[in-house]
Amino acid sequence: MLHSLTSRIVFVGSIVSINLICLSGLLLSASNSMIASFEWNSHKQKITEIVSETLSDLREAQAEERGFLLTTDASFAKDFDDRVASALAKVNLLEQLVQDNPIQHERAQSLQIATNQRIDTLTKQITLARQGRFEEARSRVVLGQGRVDMAIIVQKADEIRQTEQELLIAREATAKAHVSWNRKLVIGGCLIIVILINGLLYVVLNGMRRSVRQIARAMSDFGNGNRTVRVDDHMGCTEFDMLAQGYNTMAARLDAAMQAQEASDDKLLKANAELKRNNEAMELLGEMAHRLQAARTSSELSAIICAFVPRVLPGIPGALYTHNHINNQLERIAQWGTPPVGCDSLLPNACWALRLGQSHSVSAPGGDVVCQHVASDVNAYHCEPLFASGEVVGLLYLQSNVEEENRFRLVALVENIASALVNQNLQKDLREQTIHDPLTGLYNRRYMEETLNTELSMASKNNTTLGLIMADLDHFKHINDEFGHDAGDMVLRTIANEIQNSFRSNDIVCRYGGEEFLIITTSHPLDTLIPRVENLRNTLSKLDLYYNGQPLGKTTMSFGIAMWDKSLSTDTSAIIRKADTALYQAKKNGRDRIVIG
Incomplete structure (x- = not known):
């Protein structure tokens, strides 16, 4: 065929x-x-x-x-x-x-x-x-x-x-x-x-x-x-x-x-959808970053975190911790989601993320070693350490798995929060520097004037007691002239420490200027204030101070006490002048004594 x-x-x-x-x-x-x-x-x-x-x-x-x-x-x-x-x-x-x-x-x-x-x-x-x-x-x-x-x-x-x-x-x-x-x-x-x-x-x-x-x-x-x-x-x-x-x-x-x-x-459609979601997240992160930079207190920062993080990472409860350098602990300042997650505070070595210096997560029971601060009933979580200049500034704790599509958001979130914590710490340090005397660590004159004005208003409004103690080191110029200013600085720091230890935490101890100190107290009437000041005077007179092996001699201090009452104006200059007059009288009467104004 x-x-x-x-x-x-x-x-x-x-x-x-x-x-x-x-x-x-x-x-x-x-x-x-x-x-x-x-x-x-x-x-x-x-x-x-x-x-x-x-x-x-x-x-x-x-x-x-x-x-x-x-x-x-x-x-x-x-x-x-x-x-x-x-x-x-x-x-x-x-x-x-x-x-x-x-x-x-x-x-x-x-x-x-x-x-x-x-x-x-x-x-x-x-x-x-x-x-x-x-x-x-x-x-x-x-x-x-x-x-x-x-x-x-x-x-x-x-x-x-x-x-x-x-x-x-x-x-x-x-x-x-x-x-x-x-x-x-x-x-x-x-x-x-x-x-x-x-x-x-x-x-x-x-x-x-x-x-x-x-x-x-x-x-x-x-x-x-x-x-x-x-x-x-x-x-x-x-x-x-x-x-x-x-x-x-x-x-x-x-x-x-x-x-x-x-x-x-x-x-391409899926990638475009992901880009749209990321753009929305970036807008939220931008709004959050703008507000974080304007936050002045921990409560404001906490409110911003709780408002924005659940929107950036929806459905993931968590908590934010900040590092307290004084007690070397991480303290919780923000928490979102229900029920509440995370503990109130933790030590750095209780978290594997802080130990390793990198993120640490557990996606399923037995999947990895569990941090000590995580509750026993938690099956999945993620810890992200917050660093600035190589130092720990905080910890972001998320009580859930962080999916791959949320990694980009998490990285941007961590950077913004770490920057905000650093900014707030800088603001705290700056405020501390503006209200404390750098030599003695006591409050400075500027802070004293602001605080005294507030306390006088409160005393006038509530009809409460307010006392002002003006103190001055006797013969301090002799120490500077004979032993040098470094010796004088050491004496001022020692005296400042003794004064601080002699009063309660709610009393305001300030360095008024030079060798003069001023104490504002609202917790002592005159009959209990005089014995406390007398004990301080006796303690100072018994101090044996040495500098480079040389004895600095006897250290004494004169005190002028003034109590505010209705007869005085609420202007700070009136009570300061009254205490300063009493101090001048103590100096005139032979020093190392207390005079009531």
Whole structure:
């Protein structure tokens, strides 16, 4: 049985030997036309495949680049270079395949230029990302030029494919015309041969029409969106079998390319959604950071943390601890979520995150060693140490697993909170420096004046007791002159310590200036205040002070006591003047004594 169209025609020619030479020439021409049509179709299929695969490579390269920019995950950039190289190779091959067609060649060159420009843009952006400059790379993506470039590339690719489709249709029409023309010549030249081969030609042409209709219908259905349609590649004719196989191969590759494109688009949509969520988180973090920098007290900082952290990390309860350098403990200043989580305070060595100097988490029971400060019924938690200049400033405790998509938010959150804690500590240190005397550690004159004014107002309003003690070291100039100012500073620090120890914590002890001290007390009436001051005077007079092995001699102090009452003004100068007058009288009466003003 003959399966080739050419074989069938040769068989008819062998039957009609009289017109063999004439018919063989005509039939050879028809055969060549059909073969040329097959070659043109294969050429078109190859061009269409190259264009589609080039677009697929560009989209996958873009998806890998966008995924890397959005997630900073290096695995997204793994296949970027291979996709770029593949796209360049295919667009260069396309330019070579269409050189015989000036219009298509010009379009291929235009597509080649647009592809090179797009690849150059993608390469620059991913190079910035690989250098760690993610924000700069993302800002370039947000401009939207990539979407415009890809639209131009898709348009140029569609023009090439459409032209190839039109050329194929025209060439098929030409092939059909050639067949019809040759058939007419055969019929007109030899009626006998027509009669002999009429039956065979009918069968052949009918099979051809059926095969062409099947292929054309399949291509039409595919173009209308039915990507599953295929052609039976056993049509009883070798040439149409080859054409059907070529179509099936092309359809399969186009289907695979479109599936890859859809997967790439889905990945891009997910990345865009993640970017949107991160942008919302960044806005919240920006608002929180702005408020944290303006916070002045721990209660304000705690309120800001409790308001914003549950919004940045929704559904995750937690607590914030700040490091107290005095007792070397971490104290809880904020807590969010229900029920309350975390303990009130903990030692640094009770947390593995603080021991290791890095984040520590337990995702499931038995998954890792558990920190001592975590309750026994907690199955999952995350500890994040807060550092500044290499020192611990706090601890962020989250009583839940922190998923990978929240890692970016957590890092930004930790940086903002650590910066706020450092800022607040600096403010505390600065305030301490402004209200304390640097030599003795006592409150300075400025703080005394502010506090005395407040206490006088309270005493006047509540009709309570307020006492003011002015004290001055006797013969202090002699110590400075004979032993030097360093010795004098040592004496002042010692005296200041003794005075501080002689009064209660709610009494205000200040260095008034030079060797003068002033004590504000609201907890002693005059009858109990005098014995306390007398005990202090006796203690000071019994001190044996040495400097560099040399005795500094006897140290005494004179005191002037003034009690505020309704007869005095609430102006601070009145009671200070009263106490200063009493001190002057104590000096005049021989020093080392107490005088009541």
